[in-house]
Amino acid sequence: MQSKYLDELREGIFLCMGCGVCRGVWSRKGEGMCPVFATGVGFEDSIPRGRVTVAQDILDGQLSYSKGLANSLFRCTQCANCLVLCGAIEEETGRSIVDIPKIVEAMKADVVDFGLAPPKVRDFLENIQKYGNPYGEPADKRGKWPENIAVKKYQPGDEYLLYIGCVGSYDTRSQQAARALVELLQQAGVSFGILGNEEMCDGNEVLRLGERELFQYMAEENIKSYKKLEVKNIITLSPHAYNVMKNEYPRLGAEFNVMHYTQFLSTLMKNNKLSISSKFKGLVTYHDPCFLGRCNGEYEAPREVLTSVGSLSLVEMRRSREYSFCCGGGGANFYTDLIDGSENSPSRIRVREALETGAAVIAVACPVCITMLEDGIKAEEVEGKIMVKDISEILVGK
């Protein structure tokens, strides 16, 4: 069973020295850690170095894909902590020499092609294919998140398209963040609209899960639709959508600008187009989402908008910015929950790290992080001590 997708990564796969620094370490302040390694569950194959070893063996014909290997691969959240920890960069191009998340993604793509994906991954992909969202909810429920807030549909001529994404549209908790963001945009007088029921999944998770053909179809459909609507600028609620639209859509013909909402708000504030009157008080710690921070290098904008609320104090967790610890939701794990880990599940670890700071609030800028970390708080039974708020909610004073 030959790999279809690994060969293009062959050079990096065989240049990996196997040192294991990509795993990270438990306690070192300011350094990252692979969330799968942190769970303590699994064998050498489930840590980044082992995944590269497996890739070498697949390319060499020493190993074939199996359902067991598929289960191991889909535990990876593709948070890119391993990439930062490895740090081996080609001087000329600035690219990572051993791009472990891409290697895992290629193996996932092989697994999907060979029909070996775990049932939960298949369910996720089938739901996307049938309903356009991972939850299997009807498409006509997608546009109901605004509830009683009046939000206009996007029309040609509007300056910005606000893209909410699946989690923000269907998950009741994340819908609150979407509504808070709308409130801020309206307060700043931004010319924007949403797609409502016509919005389609952005496909970031579909690509991360290795269903490349489905992703290409979805992306092309989205691009076609945005072109028809003459969309020039997109503001995303989710870093996942931001990531895929910024990094993958252009090669498929997209020609619009994409911003995560924190970047957009930061620009508005700098241009004195948005003043924050929130009186949100207390000690707040900010959790960098992987797809905004590590994957796209945006660490400042969320902090800038957060600190614009003069009544709150920002404190950093021991792992932050490029070493931020993944909440465990990436790679569609927010749905498939294949990473496991029980008391050492990434979300619980992250909540414990937040508690160490003494903060009463974990600020996030990602709907997936909201759901994961709130689950972590429940599992840790610390509901009275700490809560999760999206930055948009903090900015509107909720």
Add this chain to the structure above:
Amino acid sequence: MSQDVKQHHSLYGELCSIVGSENVSDEDFVRRAYTRAPFTMIFGYSRGKTPGIAVRPKTTEHVSAIVRLANKTKVPIVPKGGGGSLAAFPPPWVGGDDNILIDTTAMNKIVEIDKEYMRVTAQCGVILSQLADEVRKVGFHLPTVDVPIHMDTLGGVLSGFIGGGEPSDLATSGTMNKYLLGLQVVLPTGEIINTGGGPGTNIHQSKTLHRDAASPDMTGMFVGDGGVFGIKTEATFEIKPFPRYYLPGIYDMGSWDNVWKAFNILVSIDPYPYTRLLVLHKRAGPTLVMYIIRAHSEKELNTKKEIVEEVFSSCGGKTGGSEFEAGMRLGIAFSARQLGKAVLPRASMMSYFGEALVPRNRAPDWLDYLNDSADRIFKDIKVTERVDFVLPYLRAMCVAGILIYFGKESPAEQVTSILRDFTANEMHKNLFERYGGFAELAQGIAQVDSASCWSPAYKSYMMSLKKALDPNNILMPDLWGF
């Protein structure tokens, strides 16, 4: 694709009953994942053998039960730590199609940090940087290995490196073995013993407070043993108050003669005025000495600084300016944490060439030999950076070698082939016979070369010990290549 009905390893069921099925795997991809050692390609070694089954115990009792089962069934065991060995561990001839690989990384608990008696006890699967950091959090210091601190487990380092691991302050503190107070070990037959001056050697003691029991020093027997005498499951170390004052510095000494003069003066001073010394030298390039001083007070720091600077200045050294920058650039290459960031952007392969433990006064000759050899064997290979280095190990010995970064365009197979041939056919022979040195790693491939130097009487003694402790030859069979 795997078959739907898998034929499990013969011990699968029994191992599951010991550690739980989630901690046992005989899947092909799991077993193959354990066959690679770091830098395998660079050092020219092939993969190790594929184990028959992998197990992740969490307690000493788990390990004991696994070892007993292995004895009952005569199935060999290969223990594995963090997989940071530089010497192809387990070496290709150890283990086989059915052996049990014990992955110790789930035994990663820090059992106790005792501030009153200044000691720490940890399970041997703990990663060294985690152990060092936890000790540091309470204001103490435990010298652990410098390279690769993020990768190696406590048990792996105690088993593999000469003297149980070389900390960054090796120059003045010696190896980790010097701080080791006692061990908990599962013997090859499955019995659990505690060594050192604690409950194992005195049933009325509840704690291991010192190493010297009213018995021979059995702790040292398990240090650098490559895991053949037992599986270390817990270790207790002495810890010291962390020296908070820190001062690094660099001198350009102008010539090797100047370096060596200063070096010999400094290592003879008692107490040591420095914590770390590292000579970095490039043929036809600068001859730099980097030093680090750690102290518990500003006064102590300044006193040590004065001594060090006086020695360097009196031997022709100069400090400040461009040499500082050059030194930092070279020095950073020695930081494992910076390995990828600092080194790989410039080159894609690196090797410690001929790094070994040599008597202090033979170190310059050893480096000359390595440099001449490197000129010869790499004459057609693009080398991006080449720095020879020497650092003292206490007073009598040095660690010396060359760090080489090969250009990305250098053919990996050719480089590894040259390195393999040189190491196997020439280097170790010269190291032992001409320069009175020791292979730095007491593990993997180097283990065999080291064992080849044992006197007949010592070899016979070691074989008798192994036979007495491990009658079924269960643990790391034939690691020493007898």
